[in-house]
Amino acid sequence: MNYFQLPSQTIKDKSIPKKAFYEYTTSKQKQLFIDVVDKIKWQYKLASDTINLEGIEVQEIQVFEINLKQKKNIESVLPIIEKAIPYHIIFMISFNDEVMLYTSQKHAHPVNENNSVVDWIFKTDWFNRSLRKYTINLKESLDKIFSDFCFQLSNNSDPGSKKNLKELIEKEQKIQELKNQIIRLEAQIKRTKQFNRKQPLNGTLNQLKIELKSII
Known part of the structure; x- marks a missing residue:
């Protein structure tokens, strides 16, 4: 076919x-x-x-x-x-x-x-x-x-984007890097029992999620 x-x-x-x-x-x-x-x-x-x-x-x-x-x-x-x-x-x-x-x-x-x-x-x-x-x-x-x-x-390309393939790959790599950081941090937060230690970790997690959302 x-x-x-x-x-x-x-x-x-x-x-x-x-x-x-x-x-x-x-x-x-x-x-x-x-x-x-x-x-x-x-x-x-x-x-x-x-x-x-x-x-x-x-x-x-x-x-x-x-x-x-x-x-x-x-x-x-x-x-x-x-x-x-x-x-x-x-x-x-x-x-x-x-x-x-x-x-x-x-x-x-x-x-x-x-x-x-x-x-x-x-x-x-x-x-x-x-x-x-x-x-x-x-x-x-x-x-x-x-x-x-x-x-x-790609799931991460903008419709009508004028970027070249190199720029798209750099964007894909950054998105994957942020997703991996978020997964690792969420696992660390789950393991952490003390509230005072969780707070700064949650703050970093929120920052990573905001950064990821701004790229996607």
Whole structure:
């Protein structure tokens, strides 16, 4: 199925054997591949030779569909595929009629050019395949195409925002950092019995929540 309704010249529709990635796995990850992943398909290739658009940071965008045997979280498997393929990848994880989209901004490893360093992950919750909530918009450049898609997946981007992807990632990281601080502080307050010690902790907690609300 041409889910993203992209031009015919971008369609690959080629199966990729799971064993192609086994050499990059631990024994536990390999077993997850075997138990959970049914099929891996290379669905689309977005590059200068398929859409006549180029990029500076993004040279190609590959779209893979991964069909699951079981509806399980396979986020420990996806970085393995990303490690094996240096290009930016959009994953469409499928189970029956449900879909989850996942991608990551990454850059080349400064020492090992065959590896990539993931800067940030963007993903959706599960949703019905019939709901075309997300699109790959072929416009301007490969960098713009990928950035636009990441903004769609982000829960923290402002509609019509003019920020670039780097700024969005910095915002996502700050939000996650504040959420982690709040979780740790709430746990500390719960453990603290003395009222006089709880007061300053509650004050700090309120400040963090105000800061988080101002960013979101």
